[in-house]
Amino acid sequence: MATTSARTLRLLSMLGAGRTWSGPELCDRLGVSPRTLRRDVEVLREMGYAVDPVKGIGGGYRLGPGGALPPVVLDEDQVVAVVVALQTASTALRGIEESAQRALAALRHVMPRRLRTDADLPIIPVVNQWEFPAEPIEAALVREVGAAVRRRQVLRLDDDGDPLRVEPHHLVVWAARWYLVAFDLWAARWRVLRLDRITVHPPTGAGFAERPLPDGGPVEFVRHTADRGDRPAPWPCLGHVELALPAAVVAEFAPGGAVVEAVSTTSCRLTMGAWSWSGLAGLYLTFGAEMTHVEPAELREAFGAAHARLARAVVVGGSS
Structure with a gap:
């Protein structure tokens, strides 16, 4: 059987988990009798810990608010x-x-x-x-x-x-x-x-x-590093584009879950996903680079729609 001090610390650690423990549970975990458990609870109360009794079948205990800050006992x-x-x-x-x-x-x-x-x-x-x-x-x-x-x-x-x-x-x-x-x-x-x-x-x-x-x-x-074992995240919309940027540059700024593959010293293939095709097109546009080999067709259509909206925004924004 554990010594009284070690057993009391273990009891405090269990109560510090924030849950309510029944008397039989604590007795079983600590390997003590109900009488010994009550004595250990009193020891904690004398040390300034607010151990509250819980009424009900079998009875129980929980660590209430206030009182001393319990020491941390970790496995x-x-x-x-x-x-x-x-x-x-x-x-x-x-x-x-x-x-x-x-x-x-x-x-x-x-x-x-x-x-x-x-x-x-x-x-x-x-x-x-x-x-x-x-x-x-x-x-x-x-x-x-x-x-x-x-x-x-x-x-x-x-x-x-x-x-x-x-x-x-x-x-x-x-x-x-x-x-x-x-x-x-x-x-x-x-x-x-x-x-x-x-x-x-x-x-x-x-x-x-x-x-x-x-x-x-x-x-x-x-x-x-572009080749770091990444895989495309499971987004509803997934596409890939060749960017006129070095793979090392794109790898640093690509969102988590994107995959970067070097095509040449000055270009790379970026695969990534988003919640919508227009959202995915917007992510690619943030790189501000020339794009080729855009796939799939839904992504190309999203770029076309974005181009039309941006053209209208330029016209409206420039009107007096």
Whole structure:
């Protein structure tokens, strides 16, 4: 049986979840008798916590408003969740960067060394101009790859079915999507891999030394890499156009869920979607570049309609 202090902390952690617990539930979770549970509740009340009784069949307890601020008691999965949330918070909210860093520092300071190692994920969050959310990614995958990045261990993985052996260097969150900046040992080149497209094999245990990163560092490398494993987002309207712009330029400013493919050094093919064909045409127009090979026909028709509306706007706007 847990010691009284450890058991009381666990009880406080359970009550701090914000739900109402029945007496039998708490007794079962803590492995104590109803009498011991009542005694532990009294200990918390003496410490200043507002533990309210709940009437009904079996009775119960909940942590009421007011009183002392409970200490945070987290298991390993909760620690990883908090660390990832704090590290990526600046991609969703502005003005909290300093607070998030101070919270991270405080969390790491009180964390046991073993848990601190597991939770200290090397993540670089980056805000894109157009955030089109992606599907949530598995926390276990982030934790596994992040551990390999932190420990500088070679990874064996499949990227959409293609086997790779890479040196994982950085995790970057860009346009609400997770990317791994890695050096491909077989192809002898730097790669940007979508984390949700890979399957990781058991650890190799092989270490690697630091390499000079691509010019500009990992963030700029992700921003300007067109071939980073993206797929078109599932929009109602999907089209593609060749733009008279380099792929690296379009890759930086394309919305999340778009796919950029280099055609030449000065042009690229951009595939993306939108809520309507006119909306999609508008997105393409924001690049301000010459366009060819416009597909499908619905998108060409939307450009024609937009041309007519813009022509009328010019005439009306110029009339006195």
